[in-house]
Amino acid sequence: MSPVPKITVTIITLNEEGNISACLESVKWADEIIVSDSGSIDKTKAICRGYGAKVFDDSWNGYGKQKNLCARRAANLWVLNVDADERITPELKDEIFNALSSDSFDGYFIPRKNFFGNTWVKHCGWYPDYNLRLYRTDKGAFSERRVHEAVIVNGQRAYLKNPLSHHTYKDTEDYLKRMERYSTLSAEELFNNGKKATIADIYLRPAFTFFKMYLLKLGFLDGRTGFLLSRLYARYTFEKYSKLKKLQNTAHTA
Missing domain, CATH: 3.90.550.10 (Spore Coat Polysaccharide Biosynthesis Protein SpsA; Chain A)
Structure with missing residues (x-):
């Protein structure tokens, strides 16, 4: 060696x-x-x-x-x-x-x-x-x-x-604080890459995110923490695409 x-x-x-x-x-x-x-x-x-x-x-x-x-x-x-x-x-x-x-x-x-x-x-x-x-x-x-x-x-x-x-993440408050920053950065990156948010992205993607984490990726085996994380990630997905939609609307009216 x-x-x-x-x-x-x-x-x-x-x-x-x-x-x-x-x-x-x-x-x-x-x-x-x-x-x-x-x-x-x-x-x-x-x-x-x-x-x-x-x-x-x-x-x-x-x-x-x-x-x-x-x-x-x-x-x-x-x-x-x-x-x-x-x-x-x-x-x-x-x-x-x-x-x-x-x-x-x-x-x-x-x-x-x-x-x-x-x-x-x-x-x-x-x-x-x-x-x-x-x-x-x-x-x-x-x-x-x-x-x-x-x-x-x-x-x-x-x-x-x-x-x-x-x-x-120390706790839910810590997650939400960072989620605000990460969702903004992700939305801006998607916008700069020409991506567009649809109604399905805003309302169906979050539901699928929860389904994927909690059921498909066995989050339920992590008990209350798994349920909480799945909900938080669904919220992150909603925030990301909602912010992307706002960027689209702002650009359209500018």
Whole structure:
């Protein structure tokens, strides 16, 4: 087996003082940590510097562009991208080292163990929720979407077994707050791509979203949390297409 290549961890932040310490603690083994901060007014940047991270102040350009900006600053060929509310477990770290020492692939999908509050959501399409997060920067990069970005690798890819922990929404209020932002970004992206919202999109898609998550993806096995998440995602779908319709109407009357 080859020596383990050096790894750069990249993180984008905005007012993450409640999350970032646990995240950084879980990746302090990395050879380099690069943080792109887009205007935090809390202690986020100070905490990052305390862990030896290289912190950059960047204007917000969307999730994909922000993450690619981080990767371009990496001193190492291999990049592991994590969000501030994610944690790399010791088991996953060991698996990453073993995988990279084999020097066989150009990118790796990592499963995510997603939590709503303190509850691990095992269904609803929330697990294993593979994301490609570990990749060679000469072979891959994030799609430059404003939201729902993903790494695209031009090369061989493989799947790791050990999940990272994703402490996504603290509670319903936290979900609704972020839903407002994500639904707006998604509606704007759809509008800019020439998509149009129909009555079916606004009223039938949300119902199907609930049906898919709660029944087809076995959300009912997650009990009350599964029911709540299915309802919240249905609401997100309604908000997204309602906002798209408003953008269409505004453009039509302009």
